[in-house]
Amino acid sequence: MFHDTVARVMVVAGIALMSLLGPTHRASAEAANPPRADGPSTAVRLDYHVPQGRTLEAGDTVWFSVQGMPPGWDRVEITSPALVQPITLTPLKKGSTESVQTNKAGTEHRIRPGLRPGAYPATATSHGRTVATTRLEVAAEGSAEISRFVIGPPDAFPGGEDSAPVRPGSDVRLVLTDLRAAPGENSVTVSSPVFDTPVTLTTGSADDPGCKCDDGGTVYAGHARLRGDVPEGRYPLTALSHHGRQTTNRQLTVVGEPLPHGSSRTTVATAAAAAAALASAGVLVVRRRSRRAAASA
The missing domain is CATH 2.60.40.1930 (Macroglobulin (MG2) domain)
Incomplete structure (x- = not known):
């Protein structure tokens, strides 16, 4: 009972996390792996996701998902030279064609730290059969985005x-x-x-x-x-x-003709302030002269 409860919690947590992740990076098995006669007729799609839709960097956490798996599938393993270790996907729920990434204790769902920038192959296999592939576009660790x-x-x-x-x-x-x-x-x-x-x-x-x-x-x-x-x-x-x-x-x-010197917003504001100061000084001078004239009279 305890293990069933833990499994349900992990599935719910995986679904919630996927809703917070950004745009997916996709590749269809139909292009990379033509459907086999004894395989599913529907193409399987392999996606990878990076938190907040950011660029995937060396050392980053990465999440995968597959869609379009045939009924009855139970496990898909993702391998890549870019990954710290293989990543396992299981059905979102019984009979589902969609997946959730398992998160057992001790697992590392990360790109290898210090990895050189480049495109790295990622392969999804189920019981030894390749079901989809994609390429991980990895940027250098600590890059600006x-x-x-x-x-x-x-x-x-x-x-x-x-x-x-x-x-x-x-x-x-x-x-x-x-x-x-x-x-x-x-x-x-x-x-x-x-x-x-x-x-x-x-x-x-x-x-x-x-x-x-x-x-x-x-x-x-x-x-x-x-x-x-x-x-x-x-x-x-x-x-x-x-x-x-x-x-x-x-x-x-x-584009356009050069602005005359002093036509920028800052310069205009400065000129306006200077004009206001001069006007105030002029009023003060006129008042002083008027007072002197009145005193002389």
Whole structure:
């Protein structure tokens, strides 16, 4: 009775975890392994899943599932040179064509730490027969995972993955979101031919737009001014992160005539403040002169 209860708990936990995982990575046995005459006519699909839909890295936990298994199947084993050890799948429930990953004590459902980046084969077998295959796309351990890296006018809300066109000489805001930020990294550096000097983006910046699309990631943001002599065209935008070990490249588009010097929002605000100060000083002078004239009369 106790063992039956534990088994039910493990199945329920597996189902709940799969609902929290991100997009699946799929391969169909129909393409990799044509159906055999004595095998099931329906293609079996092998998927792998990574928490929050992130890129699979060396050392990461990974979950597998199969769908389309024939009635009566009882066990599938997943093997790959990328895995720490084989992973076993069993039916989600009796008679089910779907699976749940078993999680016995001492098992490690992980990619091997220190594995080189690349595509690694994964094979699903049942009683010695291959039922499906796929390839695991593995990134280097500790890699950045940039969900978005955008640039646009300061008053634009950069909620998407594409940068907005910018004008020469204009003020711009930059936002970079890393789902796997390096520990202790509070700033990243961005360089481009459109800037006079590299731009530093920081966490906790007032330029952070606070977009829900950045949930789960570390947001680096900042602002800068484009050079006024930049011709129209597309230019590289490069971020240096992970303590100088990784670069991320994007393209920005420059369009339109250069903004005249002093037409940016910051400069206009400064000029307005200066004008207000001068106006106040003028009123004060006029009042003083009026008082002196009255005293002389």
